[in-house]
Amino acid sequence: xxxxxxxxxxxxxxxxxxxxxEIRILTLAKAHVGTEAVVIDIGAGTGSISIExxxxxxxxxxxxxxxxxAGIALIQANAEKFGVTNLTPVHSxxxxxxxxxxxxxxxxxxxxxxxxxxxxxxxxxxxxxxxRIVLNCITxxxxxxxxxxxxxxxxxxxxEAVQVQVNRLEAVGPYDMAKAINPIYIVTCIKKxx
Amino acid sequence: xxxxxxxxxxxxxxxxxxxxxEIRILTLAKAHVGTEAVVIDIGAGTGSISIExxxxxxxxxxxxxxxxxAGIALIQANAEKFGVTNLTPVHSxxxxxxxxxxxxxxxxxxxxxxxxxxxxxxxxxxxxxxxRIVLNCITxxxxxxxxxxxxxxxxxxxxEAVQVQVNRLEAVGPYDMAKAINPIYIVTCIKKxx
Amino acid sequence: xxxxxxxxxxxxxxxxxxxxxEIRILTLAKAHVGTEAVVIDIGAGTGSISIExxxxxxxxxxxxxxxxxAGIALIQANAEKFGVTNLTPVHSxxxxxxxxxxxxxxxxxxxxxxxxxxxxxxxxxxxxxxxRIVLNCITxxxxxxxxxxxxxxxxxxxxEAVQVQVNRLEAVGPYDMAKAINPIYIVTCIKKxx
Amino acid sequence: xxxxxxxxxxxxxxxxxxxxxEIRILTLAKAHVGTEAVVIDIGAGTGSISIExxxxxxxxxxxxxxxxxAGIALIQANAEKFGVTNLTPVHSxxxxxxxxxxxxxxxxxxxxxxxxxxxxxxxxxxxxxxxRIVLNCITxxxxxxxxxxxxxxxxxxxxEAVQVQVNRLEAVGPYDMAKAINPIYIVTCIKKxx
Numbered sequence: 001x002x003x004x005x006x007x008x009x010x011x012x013x014x015x016x017x018x019x020x021x022e023i024r025i026l027t028l029a030k031a032h033v034g035t036e037a038v039v040i041d042i043g044a045g046t047g048s049i050s051i052e053x054x055x056x057x058x059x060x061x062x063x064x065x066x067x068x069x070a071g072i073a074l075i076q077a078n079a080e081k082f083g084v085t086n087l088t089p090v091h092s093x094x095x096x097x098x099x100x101x102x103x104x105x106x107x108x109x110x111x112x113x114x115x116x117x118x119x120x121x122x123x124x125x126x127x128x129x130x131x132r133i134v135l136n137c138i139t140x141x142x143x144x145x146x147x148x149x150x151x152x153x154x155x156x157x158x159x160e161a162v163q164v165q166v167n168r169l170e171a172v173g174p175y176d177m178a179k180a181i182n183p184i185y186i187v188t189c190i191k192k193x194x
Numbered sequence: 195x196x197x198x199x200x201x202x203x204x205x206x207x208x209x210x211x212x213x214x215x216e217i218r219i220l221t222l223a224k225a226h227v228g229t230e231a232v233v234i235d236i237g238a239g240t241g242s243i244s245i246e247x248x249x250x251x252x253x254x255x256x257x258x259x260x261x262x263x264a265g266i267a268l269i270q271a272n273a274e275k276f277g278v279t280n281l282t283p284v285h286s287x288x289x290x291x292x293x294x295x296x297x298x299x300x301x302x303x304x305x306x307x308x309x310x311x312x313x314x315x316x317x318x319x320x321x322x323x324x325x326r327i328v329l330n331c332i333t334x335x336x337x338x339x340x341x342x343x344x345x346x347x348x349x350x351x352x353x354e355a356v357q358v359q360v361n362r363l364e365a366v367g368p369y370d371m372a373k374a375i376n377p378i379y380i381v382t383c384i385k386k387x388x
Numbered sequence: 389x390x391x392x393x394x395x396x397x398x399x400x401x402x403x404x405x406x407x408x409x410e411i412r413i414l415t416l417a418k419a420h421v422g423t424e425a426v427v428i429d430i431g432a433g434t435g436s437i438s439i440e441x442x443x444x445x446x447x448x449x450x451x452x453x454x455x456x457x458a459g460i461a462l463i464q465a466n467a468e469k470f471g472v473t474n475l476t477p478v479h480s481x482x483x484x485x486x487x488x489x490x491x492x493x494x495x496x497x498x499x500x501x502x503x504x505x506x507x508x509x510x511x512x513x514x515x516x517x518x519x520r521i522v523l524n525c526i527t528x529x530x531x532x533x534x535x536x537x538x539x540x541x542x543x544x545x546x547x548e549a550v551q552v553q554v555n556r557l558e559a560v561g562p563y564d565m566a567k568a569i570n571p572i573y574i575v576t577c578i579k580k581x582x
Numbered sequence: 583x584x585x586x587x588x589x590x591x592x593x594x595x596x597x598x599x600x601x602x603x604e605i606r607i608l609t610l611a612k613a614h615v616g617t618e619a620v621v622i623d624i625g626a627g628t629g630s631i632s633i634e635x636x637x638x639x640x641x642x643x644x645x646x647x648x649x650x651x652a653g654i655a656l657i658q659a660n661a662e663k664f665g666v667t668n669l670t671p672v673h674s675x676x677x678x679x680x681x682x683x684x685x686x687x688x689x690x691x692x693x694x695x696x697x698x699x700x701x702x703x704x705x706x707x708x709x710x711x712x713x714r715i716v717l718n719c720i721t722x723x724x725x726x727x728x729x730x731x732x733x734x735x736x737x738x739x740x741x742e743a744v745q746v747q748v749n750r751l752e753a754v755g756p757y758d759m760a761k762a763i764n765p766i767y768i769v770t771c772i773k774k775x776x
Contacts, residue, residue: 003226029198114756164359165361165749166357169722176341338723338726363528375568376555410744413611417607418587557744
């Protein structure tokens, strides 16, 4: 019985920045990852999104693309910790490394370096009709670049975008005090029928 | 293949206020609804949370407590629309109506009227050890009341609380413009071992 | 004794959208409008920002550029209501209409149509060293365009940018319930010494 | 020519937490501090709010109540740095220390320890009709307590409350990335005619 929503503390992390729990949950829900889904996770970092995707898709497969060796080691460590076997780490900087991956149902982009349009060009082809690309954008430029791409490819994709801000209440003596978490834009792109 | 995260427009709504998609997703993820879960949804409104819970728990059951007849009708209409049969609407104002419900795994409280502490007293008994109560609070007073209860019952419950604010980007000509959605506090309470 | 922070309801409004009080206060504070300041307000709308600027600069002058006749009429009505005489409405679509305006201390841009870079080119010349341009951006594209300009003109300007989100508590019976206001980005650009 | 809105970095700070610039600006604007105002700043911390209030009220006076010696030293250091002489630090834990202060126009409460209702009882008497109390609440309990007080004293006070959340964009290479600041509730209470 696999719940979506592993606690942040349960992942092995090191110093690699990690998507926070609430953003991870929303990203995976918006990606519509089914039990047989083939998922590509680009800029996989610690693998927290990949692990949750792999648990949602026990009869599918997750490809975790990550350019740093530290990230790849953490993905492997987390896969082992959570007993996830339907996950392949790919040590590469996207779009390199995407060549051999087959048709997929969902693409999650947590980090794109400066290659966002190139990555979108490649994954657009691999994504099945009705499949979804979900991007987490932490910078204005990445968000603007993603919106510009979707507006240029309106025949291929529809999109929706939300900004999500979470404040966590921390108990300090008799008080609950809000601690802000950096806000994130989540863009969900759906591939239209040809 | 049931995804968590039905679009808001897909529910039959009428004039009853409805929890927005992102809040629904986070609420259900934080409730850890498993495939065999027994779930109580208090203040069920349109039934949007109940429907998603019922889909996550195909071998479990959802009890939807709602005090308005309009709400009960919408819950039934939505259950029919989504083909959900493991759901029982209960036309009652909680805590009334909770008596016959058995031991449960999760309680979701979207609306509590002014009876929050009475409701928490009753569901605390029905909730299994390790089970979760998740509250959506839209007022400061309900949030403060919930936090006060959890602080008084620290031997029984641990809790975490977040405020979630979502801004939806709307396309207006060549622009994407943020439309704010009212923020919500989500309090997750976990029943400790006795 | 002129306070910064006129209540929204005190302005004559019609159907023209108006900057909300908190954003108006922050925009004017970040513009460093002194008592003798010459201020240009571009996309002045109802004139709410112009009126507050004129009150902060009793020995200065405010030029309110607005392309709609409805806006110009509201600016005049509000100037009359608040007894402001150091304000000149200019019925024009910027950058047109800026030609005759002299050297200025502050430029506030609430609406730029699609001419943002052209407007910035013109006002950059008029702005005194140390003077400030403050932009209110409600779309991602305007924000990205403003940031791109400032990054291209790093020899001329330093900038800081914040997103501000305000939720207003509304009393509903015994409860206070948050009503969200759409978030805004405020970009403050300071002209460097040549 | 005194602008409202000193930069955070310009204050001498030590380790004492400081209200952030945007919150300081809104707090002072909502307090309607005029040139002759008598202002009480309770829980003055570094004195950042007191200093800005003193500059807005050159013909008035500011009393800065602070319980820590470290805070009192910072208030004095900042008063000296900004050449502010119409400010009296009071080393005390409110409501103690308020006895000798005369009728006042505005009260700003940044920190109230656990004595909020006692403090409000005392300052309610000192505040002139039409005067304003502005509270910055960083905890849910302080906010709820303040709202409860105002609801019990509806014959004496009207109030409005907003939550303000600021995200600061930080330039990181070619990107602007949002860094969240903890949100704050600002409650503005206006003393009614008797």
